[in-house]
Amino acid sequence: MLAPDEKDNILGELKDNQKEISDIKRELNVLNVQKEAEYQKREETGKQISELIGKIKGLKRERDNFTMQVKTNKQRRDELRTILKEKIELFKKADEEKQASLKKRNLKYGPEKLRDDIRRMESKIETDAMSFDKEQKMMKAIKELKKELEGLMEIDAIFRQARDLSKEIRQLKEEIEICNVNVRNFAGQSQVKHEEMLALSKQVDDLMAQEKEHKEAFIKLKDQFVEINTKLKEKLPQVNNLREKLDSDRAETRAKYKEEVEKGLKTKEERVKEKLKKRVKLTTEDLLVFQGMPMKDDEEEPRPEKKPRKEAETEGKKEAKAEQEKQAEKKDQTETQAPAQEEKPAAE
Numbered sequence: 596m597l598a599p600d601e602k603d604n605i606l607g608e609l610k611d612n613q614k615e616i617s618d619i620k621r622e623l624n625v626l627n628v629q630k631e632a633e634y635q636k637r638e639e640t641g642k643q644i645s646e647l648i649g650k651i652k653g654l655k656r657e658r659d660n661f662t663m664q665v666k667t668n669k670q671r672r673d674e675l676r677t678i679l680k681e682k683i684e685l686f687k688k689a690d691e692e693k694q695a696s697l698k699k700r701n702l703k704y705g706p707e708k709l710r711d712d713i714r715r716m717e718s719k720i721e722t723d724a725m726s727f728d729k730e731q732k733m734m735k736a737i738k739e740l741k742k743e744l745e746g747l748m749e750i751d752a753i754f755r756q757a758r759d760l761s762k763e764i765r766q767l768k769e770e771i772e773i774c775n776v777n778v779r780n781f782a783g784q785s786q787v788k789h790e791e792m793l794a795l796s797k798q799v800d801d802l803m804a805q806e807k808e809h810k811e812a813f814i815k816l817k818d819q820f821v822e823i824n825t826k827l828k829e830k831l832p833q834v835n836n837l838r839e840k841l842d843s844d845r846a847e848t849r850a851k852y853k854e855e856v857e858k859g860l861k862t863k864e865e866r867v868k869e870k871l872k873k874r875v876k877l878t879t880e881d882l883l884v885f886q887g888m889p890m891k892d893d894e895e896e897p898r899p900e901k902k903p904r905k906e907a908e909t910e911g912k913k914e915a916k917a918e919q920e921k922q923a924e925k926k927d928q929t930e931t932q933a934p935a936q937e938e939k940p941a942a943e
Contacts, residue, residue, distance in 0.1 A: 602841075605837055623823055644802045654791050668778045675774065686761060863884040
């Protein structure tokens with residue numbers, strides 16, 4: 596068994612350790628809350644980063660598509676410019692031949708001008724109301740123009756080629772201008788998407804810096820949590836050891852108490868038996884001992900359930916009374932037998 600001072604020291608040490616464990620658990624709870632908060636922040640930041648990266652990829656696809664359109668239109672424009680340059684050279688050559696033909700024939704205009712005049716006069720005859728004489732004069736003029744046109748048929752191919760080349764050159768210039776417009780538009784849209792990408796990339800960089808901070812804070816709190824939790828694990832065996840000592844001491848105390856109680860009861864039972872033999876009146880305590888029950892005032896530890904004191908006393912009295920009656924009956928029998936023995940010699 597532990598000495599009182601040693602037991603007090605163990606109880607004090609146990610109390611101090613339990614308080615320290617309580618403080619450690621409280622600190623662990625605070626660290627765990629902070630640690631989980633940093634973890635959630637890191638997860639939320641990572642989710643935002645993923646969403647922004649998805650948007651950046653979408654913008655990049657759009658930007659690349661616009662850039663490809665710019666490239667395609669530039670290539671088409673360059674091809675058209677090459678063709679235009681060739682057509683312009685052909686047109687210059689055809690125009691030189693046309694001017695030379697007009698000069699050679701001392702003409703101020705070519706076959707196309709005669710065709711336009713003929714078509715205009717024929718349309719006027721069909722649509723305008725005019726006198727017969729005027730109509731005849733116009734028909735005569737048309738006939739002369741047609742005759743004149745027949746004389747220019749040999750140079751008509753040169754004029755037609757120049758006219759067709761001029762038309763092609765005009766169309767090529769229109770297509771080149773369309774390509775220029777497309778290049779500017781697609782390049783502008785590509786630039787807009789590129790700037791949006793840069794803005795989102797800046798946000799991603801900022802969020803990644805925050806994610807790094809949350810991660811470092813989480814790791815730091817986790818390390819602190821592990822370190823303090825290690826202290827708790829080291830402290831628990833000490834507390835368990837102290838409790839085992841107290842439990843062992845308590846068990847020894849109970850065993851000793853039980854031994855003393857049983858010893859005391861045995862002594863009292865011997866005393867009661869002695870009283871019964873001597874026909875001494877039993878006390879209340881003797882009656883309780885006789886029933887195999889310790890006195891209430893002697894109880895220092897929890898006891899099994901017992902009968903009420905009054906009931907125990909009643910039963911004890913009944914049994915004591917029965918024992919007394921039995922002893923009295925034996926005494927009467929003895930007294931009755933004694934005279935008979937004394938009268939026997941006289942009979943002889």
